Amino acid sequence: MHRAPRRSLRLPKFALALPSWGYYVAFFxxxxxxxxxxxxxxxxxxxxxxxxxxxLTLDRYRDAIKPTFFVVLQQTMRISxxxxxxxxxxxxxxxxxxxxxxxxxxxxxFLGVLIIPFWTNFxxxxxxxxxxxxxxxxxxxxxxxxxxxxxxxxxxxxxxxxQLGVVYNYLPLMIFPLFVTLDRLEPALREAxxxxxxxxxxxxxxxxxxxxxxxxxxxxxxxxxxxxGDYITAAVLGGADGNMSGALVASQFLQxxxxxxxxxIAVMLMGSILLVIAxxxxxxxxxxxxxxxxRKVDIPGTRGDDLAVATxx
Amino acid sequence: xxxxxxxxxxxERLKAQLNRRHFLxxxxxxxxxxxxxxxxxxxxxxxxxxxxxxxKVDKNINLFTWADYDDEELLNSWGGLxxxxxxxxxxxxxxxxxxxxxxxxxxxxxxxxxxPQMVSEDLLQKLDLSKIPNFKNLDVAYTNQxxxxxxxxxxxxxxxxxxxxxxxxxxxxxxxxWADFLAACEGPASGQVSVLDTPGNLCGLYFWANGIDxxxxxxxxxxxxxxxxxxxxxxxxxxxxxYPGVTLVEGNYVLSQAWxxxxxxGYIAHEGAGGDPADYSWAxxxxxxxxxxxxxxxxxxxxxxxxxxxxxNFILDQDNSxxxxxxxxxxxxxxxIASLLPDDLPYADMIFFEDAQVATMHAGAVNSAQDRLVExxxxxxxxxxx
Numbered sequence: 086m087h088r089a090p091r092r093s094l095r096l097p098k099f100a101l102a103l104p105s106w107g108y109y110v111a112f113f114x115x116x117x118x119x120x121x122x123x124x125x126x127x128x129x130x131x132x133x134x135x136x137x138x139x140x141l142t143l144d145r146y147r148d149a150i151k152p153t154f155f156v157v158l159q160q161t162m163r164i165s166x167x168x169x170x171x172x173x174x175x176x177x178x179x180x181x182x183x184x185x186x187x188x189x190x191x192x193x194x195f196l197g198v199l200i201i202p203f204w205t206n207f208x209x210x211x212x213x214x215x216x217x218x219x220x221x222x223x224x225x226x227x228x229x230x231x232x233x234x235x236x237x238x239x240x241x242x243x244x245x246x247x248q249l250g251v252v253y254n255y256l257p258l259m260i261f262p263l264f265v266t267l268d269r270l271e272p273a274l275r276e277a278x279x280x281x282x283x284x285x286x287x288x289x290x291x292x293x294x295x296x297x298x299x300x301x302x303x304x305x306x307x308x309x310x311x312x313x314g315d316y317i318t319a320a321v322l323g324g325a326d327g328n329m330s331g332a333l334v335a336s337q338f339l340q341x342x343x344x345x346x347x348x349x350i351a352v353m354l355m356g357s358i359l360l361v362i363a364x365x366x367x368x369x370x371x372x373x374x375x376x377x378x379x380r381k382v383d384i385p386g387t388r389g390d391d392l393a394v395a396t397x398x
Numbered sequence: 399x400x401x402x403x404x405x406x407x408x409x410e411r412l413k414a415q416l417n418r419r420h421f422l423x424x425x426x427x428x429x430x431x432x433x434x435x436x437x438x439x440x441x442x443x444x445x446x447x448x449x450x451x452x453x454k455v456d457k458n459i460n461l462f463t464w465a466d467y468d469d470e471e472l473l474n475s476w477g478g479l480x481x482x483x484x485x486x487x488x489x490x491x492x493x494x495x496x497x498x499x500x501x502x503x504x505x506x507x508x509x510x511x512x513x514p515q516m517v518s519e520d521l522l523q524k525l526d527l528s529k530i531p532n533f534k535n536l537d538v539a540y541t542n543q544x545x546x547x548x549x550x551x552x553x554x555x556x557x558x559x560x561x562x563x564x565x566x567x568x569x570x571x572x573x574x575x576w577a578d579f580l581a582a583c584e585g586p587a588s589g590q591v592s593v594l595d596t597p598g599n600l601c602g603l604y605f606w607a608n609g610i611d612x613x614x615x616x617x618x619x620x621x622x623x624x625x626x627x628x629x630x631x632x633x634x635x636x637x638x639x640x641y642p643g644v645t646l647v648e649g650n651y652v653l654s655q656a657w658x659x660x661x662x663x664g665y666i667a668h669e670g671a672g673g674d675p676a677d678y679s680w681a682x683x684x685x686x687x688x689x690x691x692x693x694x695x696x697x698x699x700x701x702x703x704x705x706x707x708x709x710x711n712f713i714l715d716q717d718n719s720x721x722x723x724x725x726x727x728x729x730x731x732x733x734x735i736a737s738l739l740p741d742d743l744p745y746a747d748m749i750f751f752e753d754a755q756v757a758t759m760h761a762g763a764v765n766s767a768q769d770r771l772v773e774x775x776x777x778x779x780x781x782x783x784x
Contacts, residue, residue: 130766133495133519153780160783220649237649242637324592324637328783333776339489340597341772 117355123348134342145349154333154350158357161330164244165313166361168251172259172308173301175252180263180300181293184270196264199257207254211321214250215241218322242324250318255311259304266300267293306362313358330354459504459705462490462697466641466663467507469725476712477705485640486596487512494521499699504706507555510545510691511764522551523698529707532714540731543691544761552693553710556659556728559689559751559759560599561682563646563661564653575684576607579655580631587653588634592646594655595638597775598762599688600627603655606686613763620767624774632781647673658682659727662748669744680748682755689759691731723749 124145126136183195202210217224220237228234240246270293278288316331334354337347457477461468465483473479484490487509494501494516508516516522527533533541533553540554562579566572569586573579580603583591593600598612604623605612614620639645642654643664656664661680669675694713696706712718719730720738727749732738739746751759 128769131515133491133515133521135495153777156780156784160780241650323783324639325632325635325779325782328779332779336772336776336779339492340486340775341769342488342492342495343769343772 120348120351123344124352126345126348128341128343128345132342134338134344136345145345146353148346149349149353154330154353157328157330157333158354160328161313162357162361164247164251164319164329165309168248168255168312169259169305169309171248171252172256173305176256176259176263176304177301180260180267183260184264184267185272199260203257208317208321211250211254211318214246214253214322218246218249241322242326244323244326247319247323247327250322251312251315254315254318255308258307258311262303262307263297263300266297266303270296305365309362310358313361314354330357455708456702456705457708459700459702459709460502461505461507461709462494462501462503463505463507464692467726469721472713472718472721472725476709479709491516491519491521494697495519499697501697501699502701503697504700504702505709506695506697507692508552508695510543510552510693511762513545513552513693513695515764516695517546517551521698522695523700523703524550525553525696525710526707529704530711530714532711532716535714535716535719535733536731537733537735540691546693552695553714554731555692555694555713556723556726556730557689557691558658558728559682559755560594560602560655560657560687561661561680562653562655563643563664563678563680565646565651565677566679567677568652572679572681573653574681576603576687579603579653579683580607582653583631583634587651589636590652591635592637592639592642592651592654593635594657595640597768597771599655600638600775600778601771602688602762603627603631606683606688609685612686612688612760613765613767615765615767617770620770620774624777627774627778628781632778632784635778635782638779638782643667647671647678655683657728658748662727662745665745665748682751682758684758686758686760689756689761691761692728 122138123136125141125143126138127142127144129135129137183192187195216222218238218241219225220239220241225234225238228238229236240249274292274296275288278292279285283291314331316327316329316335319327319329320332321327330350331354334347334351337343337350341347458479459477460480460482461473462482462484465485468481473481482503484493490506490508491512494503494506499520506522513522527549530553533549536554540557541549543554546552562573564573564582564587568590569582573582593603601620601623602612604610604626605614605619608622610619610623636651637645639651639654640657641660642651642656643660643662644667645651645664646654646656647664647668654661658680665675665678665680668678694710696703696710700706713722716732716738719732720735723730723735723739724743727745729735729749736750743749
């Protein structure tokens, strides 16, 4: 009887989630809905980017579905998929090394070394590469001095420079989630695998790697999504070769002052990114299912749980 | 190596986590402090000082302008300016229009042909020329322009033209006309060319080379320009670069379409690095090329219109205008400017043109072809990156 009033003062459980819901609504939902709404509008001819919405129309999508969009999208996806995979290939050993091989007391320093570049502005870090890659820069001169090259390097304003730039800019976003998962991995599990007779490689492939899957997925998404929309790195380092979809959106907003068409292209770009993620997700689910079936071992007297699940559990 | 290690491992992990948390907190705090310090700098502007006009004028304004366009030392000698940069007129207009008078900018520097659109969109406020007595210092040739008769909204900052600069160690036959320029792009300069990163200048290349008025709205001309730029020129382009001068002399391009002041900066940088100016050639494109004039204007809803007027008056002072000119290398349109300049002004012939040259220059236009020009520009960029 005495407790009843106190209970009624309690906020419902979801109240704690309100700030984050508020954040998502204000900074994610509202902008996305606005962009989708604008994509059904029409630019008022001659105006500085004013858009009219009567009637709502699909014409902007018709304007956007042109060979140019698909050419640029293809270039973008080539850069972003290659970049994401390179980040994984380079980032995994680094994260593994930091989380497992390095004594705990050194980890702070290694993490710090990874974080320090973030103190400098993204754009400035990218522009700095222009100095390194310049045909008459110190790298070029040095390579010629030691006799590795006869002429100036020609890397700036090529796709190779863009690829280098995006891997450099997004690599930490891959390393951090991988580090966190690897760091949380119980060393006992690897020891158990070893005790049960698995080689180092087998332990890595069948214990460590499957347990890191959440970190790998988080890293892939964290790198792939912003990289696909990034056009700054490409514009700074790639010259004419660095045309990415983000630049198409920007030029509609800033050059053509056509917010409706820019929004339609942005929606299509978002759709393309989601499509790629969906395809990768389906392939990896299928792969996992096949693996599951192949590895299935029936142990007499049990329900027949497969080994992979047993190790995971 | 045995199972009994677990407590020790746990202890180690705990220690590591504490260290890590400590470090993250520290780095976060440092970053936040740096950010706050940077914000604080904005507040530290010089206070109100007496003006030339007798009264007190708040000398803090926000200037929205092009990159590398103003001598900061000169600006700081007037008062406290915060500078923001835009890359094209369209971008500036888009940002001002989206803010609907709340952009917080006081002064903007649009190119003349864009001013009518800005006026009709209500983005500029009328100037009070009585607060800009130094307006009289301008050569009458650069006042009262077609796009703003009576200088109601704008006064000349400077004007210039478009040409090209090339490395004549690679391109050995002189380039004179835009047709020569395009031939060189397809020939010795292929893959080492930069063009200006604006729709008008890119399409202008084709129109100037083929004797077509570059303000054309004729769909057939626009289609022909697109066909040439996308299918022929694009594959030879290395970069779309509005400020190629210094990048060119650093060896990144061998041929660049450039504005005269930017090409001049390239020469100065090359000489500064111990290079021989004879390595490069500069020419205004023939038979016709661009004429542009950038103008000081006051943004509608400017927080400090009095300060903005005072600043424009300051910059139109003869001595200040010369300093401005020496920095960016464009003619600031002062009356009798030749007598004001130092004798040793480098590359003066890239700033001042002869009458015969000026006669070949034509202003662009903002018209119904604008969206089509952007489409051609996007398609050319896509083809160049393929």
